[in-house]
Every structure is written in structure tokens, then in C-alpha cells.
Amino acid sequence: MxxxxxxxxxxxxxxxxxxxxxxxxxxxxxxxxxxxxxxxxxxxxxxxxxxxxxxxxxxxxxxxxxxxxxxxxxxxxxxxxxxxxxxxxxxxxxxxxxxxxxxxxxxxxxxxxxxxxxTDKKPVTIEVPVQLEGHAEGVKAGGKLNLSMKKIRVKAVYTEIPERVVINVDHLGLGKTLQIGELHFDGLELMNAKNAVVCAVQLTRAARGAQANAQ
Incomplete structure (x- = not known):
């Protein structure tokens, strides 16, 4: 920080x-x-x-x-x-x-x-901004990436808490979600519910049309 x-x-x-x-x-x-x-x-x-x-x-x-x-x-x-x-x-x-x-x-x-x-001895819980990086597979297929959680609650000694948590979404497919339970950051304990959705690639009308034509 x-x-x-x-x-x-x-x-x-x-x-x-x-x-x-x-x-x-x-x-x-x-x-x-x-x-x-x-x-x-x-x-x-x-x-x-x-x-x-x-x-x-x-x-x-x-x-x-x-x-x-x-x-x-x-x-x-x-x-x-x-x-x-x-x-x-x-x-x-x-x-x-x-x-x-x-x-x-x-x-x-x-x-x-x-x-x-x-102090650098006692962990503290604080909300840290989320930063998404990469180009999701689902977006390439016509979907729309939606960030549901702008901040994540983490627990650590303050000297280990980053300015933001960076999440790569390259492998996030069309219609898929990324939940807290799927994430891991060295030195940080994530305090949100494990099934809380951080981001998702939503189906758009164009993506639905492409899927229908492919079938």
C-alpha cells in the first residue's frame, strides 16, 4: 500500500x-x-x-x-x-x-x-480494489465482461496488503463466472463468501445468435 x-x-x-x-x-x-x-x-x-x-x-x-x-x-x-x-x-x-x-x-x-x-505483527481486514487483466475467451466469443465486486475483503498484516488485487480473466469463457473460492493470493486470506461472484462473462444477443447458428 x-x-x-x-x-x-x-x-x-x-x-x-x-x-x-x-x-x-x-x-x-x-x-x-x-x-x-x-x-x-x-x-x-x-x-x-x-x-x-x-x-x-x-x-x-x-x-x-x-x-x-x-x-x-x-x-x-x-x-x-x-x-x-x-x-x-x-x-x-x-x-x-x-x-x-x-x-x-x-x-x-x-x-x-x-x-x-x-502493526506488522497483527493481521487486519480491509477492502482492496479489484483490477481485471487479460482478454477473456468469452469476450472474444461476443460476450460482455462484467465486474460484480469492485473491492475484495482481505486479511493480512498491513505491510503485505497490495494497493489492488489483480485477477487474470484470459480463460473465463462465455457465460462463466469467477468466484472468490477460485482465487488465491500469497499472504492474503480472502474474507468474502467463497461463492461470491467477482466477475462474469455475460451472454449478449450477438453471442446467443452466434451460438444458435453454430448448432
Missing amino acids: KTFQLTAEPRTDLGKKATKALRKENKIPVVLNGGEIVNLPYEKALKPGEKLVEIGNGKGLVTTDLVVTQDAVRKLVYTPDIFAIELTVNGETRMAVLKDIQFHPVKDTILHMDLLEV
């Missing part, structure tokens, strides 16, 4: 009024998840923006509330590409990926973002 550099500020005022004021200033509230899992009670002092979320069995998860500007994340969000985010807060840098995003239903501006902290 490409790396996107992002600087954020800790967010300490979490009320609705404060959130509304942030958005008026063209800023976005962000939550960084995936932080350290600690034993409770937690005796260390939390840094600005950090909070402790109890997850059961005497454990807690440290999350961080942050603020970024709309302009700072524009090239991260409004693109088909995926990125590993080099996130800097108060001079400290951590790696993260974009986990979820909420848009305004009318204005299409960003209302909220969720980031997930990642």
Missing part, C-alpha cells in the same frame, strides 16, 4: 456542542481504535485524547479521540486507492488504516472517521 501522511490533534471535548462547533470550522472528529489492551484497573496516566474502554474479563482498550481538517484527508478519502496512514499526534507517529467513514447525507462532507491502528 501507498503511505499517506496525516497530522491530527487530540480531542478532549467530546460533547455534541463541541462536535457541532468542530464541523463549523471544517474539522472532523476521528476515533483511533486498535490501541493497547491493558489490565484493569489501569494505573498509568492517559495522554490527551485517550480514553479507556472496558472490554470484559478485566481488560480495557485504549482508544484515542482526534481532530483533523477536511482538507487534510481529501486525498485520502476521495480516491479509489487505499493507504497505510502515517498518523502523527503530538510528535508521535503511529500507523493506521481507514476503517469507517460517515458522510453528510446531503452535502457529502465528512462527518466522522474511524481509524484502526496497525
Whole structure:
């Protein structure tokens, strides 16, 4: 994956009024998840923006509330590409990926973002764009290649996740489909249902006519 550099500020005022004021200033509230899992009670002092979320069995998860500007994340969000985010807060840098995003239903501006902290030790699940290559046999026979899944969910350590998964369709025949269960990529675990259709060569009227004439 490409790396996107992002600087954020800790967010300490979490009320609705404060959130509304942030958005008026063209800023976005962000939550960084995936932080350290600690034993409770937690005796260390939390840094600005950090909070402790109890997850059961005497454990807690440290999350961080942050603020970024709309302009700072524009090239991260409004693109088909995926990125590993080099996130800097108060001079400290951590790696993260974009986990979820909420848009305004009318204005299409960003209302909220969720980031997930990642390491080169722990696998993460993320959607990766699909790129088809080759010339399908079914297309040569008059069919139409249709991409059903623009992204595939994969699981791996973030350093092993590619910018896109490339799928060769040279041998995809007329009327045939390619399913998740037929694919394999070194270092990646595919998380979609095995029978999910990634792409297919659909019969066109011309292809049906050619088949009928050949019979």
C-alpha cells in the first residue's frame, strides 16, 4: 500500500456542542481504535485524547479521540486507492488504516472517521480494489465482461496488503463466472463468501445468435 501522511490533534471535548462547533470550522472528529489492551484497573496516566474502554474479563482498550481538517484527508478519502496512514499526534507517529467513514447525507462532507491502528505483527481486514487483466475467451466469443465486486475483503498484516488485487480473466469463457473460492493470493486470506461472484462473462444477443447458428 501507498503511505499517506496525516497530522491530527487530540480531542478532549467530546460533547455534541463541541462536535457541532468542530464541523463549523471544517474539522472532523476521528476515533483511533486498535490501541493497547491493558489490565484493569489501569494505573498509568492517559495522554490527551485517550480514553479507556472496558472490554470484559478485566481488560480495557485504549482508544484515542482526534481532530483533523477536511482538507487534510481529501486525498485520502476521495480516491479509489487505499493507504497505510502515517498518523502523527503530538510528535508521535503511529500507523493506521481507514476503517469507517460517515458522510453528510446531503452535502457529502465528512462527518466522522474511524481509524484502526496497525502493526506488522497483527493481521487486519480491509477492502482492496479489484483490477481485471487479460482478454477473456468469452469476450472474444461476443460476450460482455462484467465486474460484480469492485473491492475484495482481505486479511493480512498491513505491510503485505497490495494497493489492488489483480485477477487474470484470459480463460473465463462465455457465460462463466469467477468466484472468490477460485482465487488465491500469497499472504492474503480472502474474507468474502467463497461463492461470491467477482466477475462474469455475460451472454449478449450477438453471442446467443452466434451460438444458435453454430448448432
